[in-house]
Amino acid sequence: MFQQTIGSRVDFEGVGVHSGLPVRLTLLPAEVDTGIVFHLLEDDGFVHEIPAVSRHSALTDLSTVVGDPRGSHVSTIEHLMAALYAVGIDNVVAQIDAREMPILDGCSAHYVAALNEAGVVRQAAKRRYLRVLKPVRVELNGAYAEYRPHAGTRFEIEIDFANAAIGRQVYRADLTAERFRKDLSTARTFGFMADVERLWAAGYALGSSLENSVVLSDDGRVVNPEGLRFEDEFVRHKALDAVGDQALAGARVLGCYKSYRGGHRLNALALQALLADRKAYEIVEMPSRRVDPVRHAPLVAVAAPAYGPQTL
CATH class of the missing domain: 3.30.1700.10 (lpxc deacetylase, domain 2)
Structure with a gap:
């Protein structure tokens, strides 16, 4: 019945499945009604805030992308989104230093394990x-x-x-x-x-x-x-x-x-x-x-x- 966030910071490192480039991802607790929001750190040092909701999504061929596919965006977010949804996390800030999520081992297992270790915190606002x-x-x-x-x-x-x-x-x-x-x-x-x-x-x-x-x-x-x-x-x-x-x-x-x-x-x-x-x-x-x-x-x-x- 209530919104939830994670209990502590969670860090991941890996490579993008399409780009093959290294990427670092950090999940942070967030206030009520934040939702799932990506903070993309670009090479110029500017941080782009990209909410993980459908109105900020773009049609692509091989993965789910939020942001502008021709500019600042984060792709291949599906495994993380599935884990957050299933575990029951409503509010998280996801800091990332590349335009593609780490593929890890190709599923949601690492995300689920890390979320469970961080713990789930109930918040005051209704879901x-x-x-x-x-x-x-x-x-x-x-x-x-x-x-x-x-x-x-x-x-x-x-x-x-x-x-x-x-x-x-x-x-x-x-x-x-x-x-x-x-x-x-x-x-x-x-x-x-x-x-x-x-x-x-x-x-x-x-x-x-x-x-x-x-x-x-x-x-x-x-x-x-x-x-x-x-x-x-x-x-x-x-x-x-x-x-x-x-x-x-x-x-x-x-x-x-x-x-x-x-x-x-x-x-x-x-x-x-x-x-x-x-x-x-x-x-x-x-x-x-x-x-x-x-x-x-x-x-x-x-x-x-x-x-x-x-x-x-």
């Missing part, structure tokens, strides 16, 4: 929730996604790939901090060998490796020598994707999100459709007091890629 009131559905190239009313925050994710190592997989669960930690946080990003040279030529995936991605061969083999962390690691990562994409809504969502063959673009289109219909949702403070959504900043989803190698 806002976005409660789904009626079904909203979108379709895209044979895929679909929908929101529907539900008492909690639920994800029902189904994927269907031609690659023999993946095939058809389903993950369904109500989201809790513990379930996210056990089921989703360690599920890694994945991609296909057939796409690697194309991405390299375009200047992407320069920091990608078997240390931070599951790589699949054309004949359906998992290239990583250690294999998979879960038999269905691929759909678990897609569910992690959905959690991270929903974190940019501007309020915690009470409802069920279901997708078939989904990805970042479809996730975003579904959220856009939900937020575009004022009869489809209401903004509430738990347990029941209604808040007029017109008095708050508009909630607008951001699109990102639907298919191909994922960087979330």
Whole structure:
């Protein structure tokens, strides 16, 4: 019912999955109603403040970006956003010295562990929730996604790939901090060998490796020598994707999100459709007091890629 922040400073170091460049990230406790805000330190010493909400997001091909893609921005924020959303952190300042997040080991596990170590601090202000009131559905190239009313925050994710190592997989669960930690946080990003040279030529995936991605061969083999962390690691990562994409809504969502063959673009289109219909949702403070959504900043989803190698 109340907003939360972290109990202490948290530091990370790594490389960007696309840039391959070193990056330092520091998470700091923040006051109520701050939200998740990036403080980007540019080479000229100027700090750019970039809120991690959809109205500050930009459409990109391979990751979620906040800020101006042609100028000051922070990319590949999905894993951190998913961890903060699942753990229940509302207010954090994220100081970063590069334009791309550290990929770490390709999932949210390091973020979740660090947040748990830092601790969660309850704050005085009430939290806002976005409660789904009626079904909203979108379709895209044979895929679909929908929101529907539900008492909690639920994800029902189904994927269907031609690659023999993946095939058809389903993950369904109500989201809790513990379930996210056990089921989703360690599920890694994945991609296909057939796409690697194309991405390299375009200047992407320069920091990608078997240390931070599951790589699949054309004949359906998992290239990583250690294999998979879960038999269905691929759909678990897609569910992690959905959690991270929903974190940019501007309020915690009470409802069920279901997708078939989904990805970042479809996730975003579904959220856009939900937020575009004022009869489809209401903004509430738990347990029941209604808040007029017109008095708050508009909630607008951001699109990102639907298919191909994922960087979330």
